[in-house]
Amino acid sequence: MTLDLCSDTHMHTTYSDGSAPVADMADAAFEKGLTAIAITDHVPLPFDNRYAMKMEQISRYRDDVGQAKNEYSGRMAVKTGLEMEYMPEHRDWMDAILAIGWDLTIASVHNLVKGERPLLVNGNETEFQACLNKNFGRDIKSLCRAYFHTVQEAVETGWFDVVGHLDVLKKYNTKNRFFNETEGWYRELVNDTLNTIHAQGMKLEINMGALAHPIAIPYPSPWIVWSARKKGIPLVMGSDAHHPRAVGQGFDRIQAILAQPPASPPW
Ligand SMILES: [Zn+2]
Ligand SMILES: [Zn+2]
Numbered sequence: 001m002t003l004d005l006c007s008d009t010h011m012h013t014t015y016s017d018g019s020a021p022v023a024d025m026a027d028a029a030f031e032k033g034l035t036a037i038a039i040t041d042h043v044p045l046p047f048d049n050r051y052a053m054k055m056e057q058i059s060r061y062r063d064d065v066g067q068a069k070n071e072y073s074g075r076m077a078v079k080t081g082l083e084m085e086y087m088p089e090h091r092d093w094m095d096a097i098l099a100i101g102w103d104l105t106i107a108s109v110h111n112l113v114k115g116e117r118p119l120l121v122n123g124n125e126t127e128f129q130a131c132l133n134k135n136f137g138r139d140i141k142s143l144c145r146a147y148f149h150t151v152q153e154a155v156e157t158g159w160f161d162v163v164g165h166l167d168v169l170k171k172y173n174t175k176n177r178f179f180n181e182t183e184g185w186y187r188e189l190v191n192d193t194l195n196t197i198h199a200q201g202m203k204l205e206i207n208m209g210a211l212a213h214p215i216a217i218p219y220p221s222p223w224i225v226w227s228a229r230k231k232g233i234p235l236v237m238g239s240d241a242h243h244p245r246a247v248g249q250g251f252d253r254i255q256a257i258l259a260q261p262p263a264s265p266p267w
Helices: 022-031 055-071 088-098 125-136 140-157 184-200 208-212 222-231 251-257
Strands: 036-042 077-085 104-108 111-113 118-120 203-207 235-238
Touching (some): 036 055, 036 104, 055 077, 077 088, 088 140, 111 140, 118 125, 125 140, 140 184, 184 222, 203 208, 208 251
Parallel strands (some): 036 077, 077 104, 203 235
Antiparallel strands (some): 111 118
16 A cells, blocks of 8 residues: 655644644645645634634635635645544534535544543643543543544544544653553554544544654554554555644655564554
């Protein structure tokens, strides 16, 4: 299964937590030789946060992406996308936004709710620790289970095109500080999630933005990509760029990263 390294399906602009306008991201992608991109800002959320688009900006966002689409027509495909935030508590909210119609939607889980309020699993480390402590009583297995079960639930809705940063909960797991990916319980969670993705016919993102995070291993880890490939799950590349220079980041490294099969295949 070949990877399309000229297509970047995940990036942010100033409409959410990116640092450049839509046009600058599209220009950067074209200059880097990409032939297709999706602009995927964070979907508006029904609670206070520091990163999502505002509801009243949706129409201007779509206009701006539409303008980039026209500008690069015939030279580079530009998709009007959204990075959705799957939260079971807010399905009606999401449903209404999805009904607007999008070229590409990414299903991501950033927050876990198990108590009064949502807490981020992929914010800064203090936020991750707060999520682990307050929502899961420091039980990392419970956090992992809740995370992957929420991803599975998102996939089962059939509402989305691509699963984003599948194992982003490992962001701070350097030197197995919190859990060990080779343990059976974790592999089982991942395997169940991959089976759900395959059954639903969804695509899986290889998110190279992870290389700039503490863990510095793509989301998902290479053994998961190998497993996904074996199951026949289609893969797409995403930079998760928040700045023009990060568009397509790490794409030139993925073949080398995936060159060696995992030492102990999980299948
Ligand atoms: Zn994300
Ligand atoms: Zn993102």
